[in-house]
Amino acid sequence: MGDKLSLRAGVIILAALLGLAALAPLIAPHSPTEQNLEQDLLPSSGEHLLGTDKLGRDILSRILYGARVSALVGTSTVALSVLIGITIGSLSGYFGGWLDHLLMRVVDILMAFPGILLAIAFTAVLGPGLDHVILALCLIGWTGYARLVRAEILAIREREFIQAARALGGSPGRVIFVHMLPNLLPALLIQATFGVAAAIIAEGSLSFLGLGAEPPTPSWGSMLNEGRQFLLVAPHLTTFPGLAIMLTVLGLNLVGDGLRDRLEKRGK
Numbered sequence: 001m002g003d004k005l006s007l008r009a010g011v012i013i014l015a016a017l018l019g020l021a022a023l024a025p026l027i028a029p030h031s032p033t034e035q036n037l038e039q040d041l042l043p044s045s046g047e048h049l050l051g052t053d054k055l056g057r058d059i060l061s062r063i064l065y066g067a068r069v070s071a072l073v074g075t076s077t078v079a080l081s082v083l084i085g086i087t088i089g090s091l092s093g094y095f096g097g098w099l100d101h102l103l104m105r106v107v108d109i110l111m112a113f114p115g116i117l118l119a120i121a122f123t124a125v126l127g128p129g130l131d132h133v134i135l136a137l138c139l140i141g142w143t144g145y146a147r148l149v150r151a152e153i154l155a156i157r158e159r160e161f162i163q164a165a166r167a168l169g170g171s172p173g174r175v176i177f178v179h180m181l182p183n184l185l186p187a188l189l190i191q192a193t194f195g196v197a198a199a200i201i202a203e204g205s206l207s208f209l210g211l212g213a214e215p216p217t218p219s220w221g222s223m224l225n226e227g228r229q230f231l232l233v234a235p236h237l238t239t240f241p242g243l244a245i246m247l248t249v250l251g252l253n254l255v256g257d258g259l260r261d262r263l264e265k266r267g268k
Helices: 002-022 058-097 098-110 113-128 130-156 159-169 172-208 219-228 235-267
Strands: none
Touching: 002 058, 002 235, 058 098, 058 130, 058 172, 058 219, 058 235, 098 130, 098 219, 113 172, 130 172, 159 172, 172 219, 172 235, 219 235
């Protein structure tokens, strides 16, 4: 029962946030980049429901458009990381031998460094920008999927249906993508759900440091950075973007936990 409630709660939260992000151009009360210095640091009011920032920009509008940035970075990073991870993990697990050792040593080297430090170094070299953020997060994100795919393929490559596919003349590509990967989809889906949450937090961290979305593009991380100097006089500048990040990550983690619990019960 608990896994169902967790999954439903997570789906409701994510559906609401994604709906608001998709409809941002229609429901945002103001332009997210329009400045009005005469209305800077205003608290919540009828005209500005969540107040304004130091440049007089509407906080609610910037949060809605910032959700689009987080969704773009999260889904793009995970999609590319899963694609790379599946390719590397499949080759390593299926063929084994020297290729397995070579690929896994590359994975070990990348995982030996703190991921966020690698992302900071990468974006610092290339400069800020969402495309650079996605590339940096993919650089560190594919390793977990590669390890997962390799482990699952090692567990099933000697099973009867795989041996039968090989005996019937199936090529390695066909055996991997037709017979093996469909059995890995539930585990990949669960890890991808948590991966989107991690990517959103990482993007917020990079934007907070000035290495993410370039101004005036609204980003939750950059909003936190802009508001930290006004914590005592205008706490709403950091409160609402922080709540947006918290709710998004909470929804994704609830969905991931619910899916994992259902998969474990099905396996038993």
